[in-house]
Amino acid sequence: MSWTEERIERLKSMWSEGSTASQIADELGGVSRNAVIGKAHRLGLEARPSPVKPGEEKETPKKAAKAAAPKAAKAPKAEPPAAAANAADVAPGDAPDGPGPDLPSQAPQAQRPQAATPDATLQYRSVGPGGFIRQGPGDTQAPIPPAPPRRLVPAKPSAEVADKTSLLDLNDRICRWPIGHPGEPDFHFCGQSANPGFPYCVQHCGVAYQAQLPRRDRRPPPPLPFGGPRVR
DNA sequence: CCCTGATTCGC
DNA sequence: GCGAATCAGG
Numbered sequence: 490m491s492w493t494e495e496r497i498e499r500l501k502s503m504w505s506e507g508s509t510a511s512q513i514a515d516e517l518g519g520v521s522r523n524a525v526i527g528k529a530h531r532l533g534l535e536a537r538p539s540p541v542k543p544g545e546e547k548e549t550p551k552k553a554a555k556a557a558a559p560k561a562a563k564a565p566k567a568e569p570p571a572a573a574a575n576a577a578d579v580a581p582g583d584a585p586d587g588p589g590p591d592l593p594s595q596a597p598q599a600q601r602p603q604a605a606t607p608d609a610t611l612q613y614r615s616v617g618p619g620g621f622i623r624q625g626p627g628d629t630q631a632p633i634p635p636a637p638p639r640r641l642v643p644a645k646p647s648a649e650v651a652d653k654t655s656l657l658d659l660n661d662r663i664c665r666w667p668i669g670h671p672g673e674p675d676f677h678f679c680g681q682s683a684n685p686g687f688p689y690c691v692q693h694c695g696v697a698y699q700a701q702l703p704r705r706d707r708r709p710p711p712p713l714p715f716g717g718p719r720v721r
Numbered sequence: 722c723c724c725t726g727a728t729t730c731g732c
Numbered sequence: 733g734c735g736a737a738t739c740a741g742g
Binding site: 491492 | 733734735736737
């Protein structure tokens with residue numbers, strides 16, 4: 490699998506949105522987590538908040554011997570003064586409290602002006618029994634919550650999904666092969682009788698499971714499990 | 722153990 | 733340039 494324009498683009502956006510290297514690797518398919526990290530660094534995407542603590546450094550004998558030279562080049566990284574200044578600029582009211590560092594939107598990483606992906610920061614919040622409302626990061630004023638309905642009734646499934654196998658229909662006897670993309674109106678599952686002992690029907694087992702060949706001889710590009718790349 | 726990202730280095 | 737192996741922290 491090679492780094493095509495599309496795949497690099499996907500990597501860039503997901504990386505800057507805060508997806509983990511593993512998630513990116515899964516999504517792209519055909520590459521390892523390490524490959525993603527390696528590529529990201531080669532692209533210069535570097536330096537986003539990682540679980541690694543930048544604070545201190547121990548000197549184990551092994552490391553001292555091995556990394557004596559490289560350490561110099563590694564040094565310029567986190568800049569506590571700048572970070573502190575940024576934190577001071579933030580108004581007391583909008584401190585990033587709720588979400589953890591995993592969430593893409595308002596993590597302290599936002600200081601790096603990335604050209605792409607200014608979106609994907611919509612927030613959904615519950616307004617109580619009335620349901621949910623959507624709020625973008627640019628919305629300064631709190632949206633007016635809709636008047637709560639008298640009672641809550643189950644939403645009717647859309648016509649597209651009415652006959653199809655939904656998430657709730659899944660069990661261990663029917664094929665769980667996804668058709669379409671999650672979030673799209675007609676996303677559903679295969680629903681055929683599953684091959685006993687497998688999560689898929691016989692046909693989809695044929696797609697999902699393939700004989701393991703020696704690395705060099707692996708021919709077919711791995712089947713894309715969700716019906717192929719999303720086209721927009 | 723699991724996970725994370727960072728780095729190295731043979732290819 | 734690529735990515736497995738390895739390192740290091742959570």
